[in-house]
């Protein structure tokens with residue numbers, strides 16, 4: 001499971017994570033299980049801090065977001081309504097030789113020469129069969145087969161179709177029949193191998209022989225049918241050149257059974273996202289939290305996807321955690337009816353602008369009642385970037401990808417991915433790194449609530465008195481225009497998701513009812529969804545914080561030390577507390593008192609083992625931002641320094657003296 005050799009930084013990170021107890025391979029003592037990771041003592045603290053910070057920023061710091069903690073296994077109807085049962089799949093293909101599975105859309109395009117075979121036969125068996133089929137075969141028949149072994153099928157076929165000699169024809173028919181009936185004698189399966197430039201063509205033959213050997217033709221005579229030059233093909237295994245199967249959809253949901261019987265009725269799924277529980281509980285939360293649209297529901301929790309190719313350490317795992325917010329907003333038609341017009345996106349912050357450009361526009365604005373979906377979408381992109389900045393990921397380490405219409409889910413109006421420049425992120429031709437997805441912020445229209453309304457039969461819409469009152473005051477022309485727009489949107493949605501037995505008339509009737517509802521103050525809220533992965537964020541934070549320094553001493557001996565420069569907010573240990581010497585009871589007693597003073601407020605680590613320099617180095621590697629040392633001055637050796645400690649700053653080694661009475665406030669001001 002080691003990272004590829006060509007990524008030394010990733011290798012160092014993976015090794016540090018294991019060595020210092022951030023991340024371990026799951027089930028390591030049994031050889032591991034691909035795509036599953038455990039968080040060790042430091043990793044567990046780091047993860048907890050990240051989730052706490054997200055929860056704090058998204059719920060407790062806001063009036064307009066409520067929290068939810070739903071179950072992982074839910075009614076399978078939820079996944080039918082959401083579309084996951086039918087469409088949550090990746091295109092997958094297998095290597096025809098090794099059976100290794102690939103995601104078809106992630107295969108690197110390759111160029112080279114493709115050798116294609118039409119099949120293979122085991123010559124010895126063929127001879128045997130010819131003898132058996134005819135006690136006295138013409139010698140030249142065997143000779144021809146032997147000489148032309150690679151084309152034996154073609155020749156036999158030709159004999160069957162064209163040979164004037166009835167005897168040869170009969171032999172050929174019989175031999176073909178026998179060969180086909182006996183898997184150990186022949187395989188007619190076609191197979192191809194791509195040979196990259198600079199590689200010997202024999203390698204293709206070797207791979208093909210292995211392929212046919214697996215089919216029982218141990219000593220193969222290959223029927224080479226074609227040699228062809230190809231460019232940028234994704235049809236071959238990048239590791240051995242063997243042909244891949246055609247891509248086919250592979251559903252990513254893990255299936256299980258609820259109840260004692262493993263039957264169709266008991267099938268359930270481990271949730272592939274936390275979002276759907278939020279939609280399913282929308283009405284309950286709305287009614288119990290006294291929220292009104294616009295408002296959001298936040299959830300942090302496990303998600304499971306049977307990824308075809310888990311990779312890049314924890315980046316693509318099969319079990320991971322998400323931090324998702326579903327922020328429900330009024331449809332634009334409602335905003336227009338109430339406020340006359342919808343605010344433009346330019347009125348909000350622009351997180352996607354490069355640093356230094358158009359700076360004033362990047363200042364986030366306070367949400368306004370007349371914001372439509374575009375403004376809310378921009379706002380949430382900016383909010384999320386600010387969150388990342390607040391935990392140490394500067395804008396320079398991030399990137400943005402605005403999904404193109406072809407990439408967007410059919411119900412989504414926009415999706416901006418926030419990227420992080422991971423050590424494994426690819427460079428373009430100019431050497432620029434765009435990054436890989438950390439979080440997606442999607443404008444999901446009213447698709448999800450509409451689907452759950454249709455599948456459950458329970459109303460998911462809301463009533464808005466302000467809309468009802470405003471509608472009556474609109475000029476007729478405006479009413480007609482808004483009615484028509486809402487009707488068109490609903491019809492569009494209903495048409496795209498129609499069941500096979502639904503007629504256009506039924507769809508029109510439903511769309512009319514929905515648009516009529518609007519005139520009475522009813523609508524289905526739209527959604528903006530910032531959806532972040534905890535594990536990807538942990539990996540980004542570690543990669544971002546990883547720093548090495550090499551020092552050479554007077555004797556010319558050099559040593560490389562690692563410092564993990566976590567932002568104090570996320571650091572697993574906030575302060576190391578150290579008595580200068582462990583064999584001086586007064587120092588130990590004082591140090592333990594300092595530890596106990598800090599402990600209720602933050603995670604501290606008491607360390608009295610080894611030289612103070614080694615202890616600092618250990619904390620540097622754990623990412624601890626501060627070390628507090630209790631020395632003889634603390635005990636009053638210099639009376640003016642009584643009850644003071646040394647604070648050592650991780651990132652520059654600076655030290656300063658601080659009163660113990662001021663220590664807690666000092667540390668709290670840094671870690672909050």
Ligand code: GAP
Nearest residue numbers: 273275315316317320438439440531532533536
């Ligand atoms: N509800 C929307 C949703 O789930 P997504 O883009 O599939 O959207 C959201 O996932 C986030 O979850 C991603 O941006 C990523 O951070 C994280 N994520 C998705 N699949 C993951 C995987 N296999 N391993 C780790 N994190 C993953």
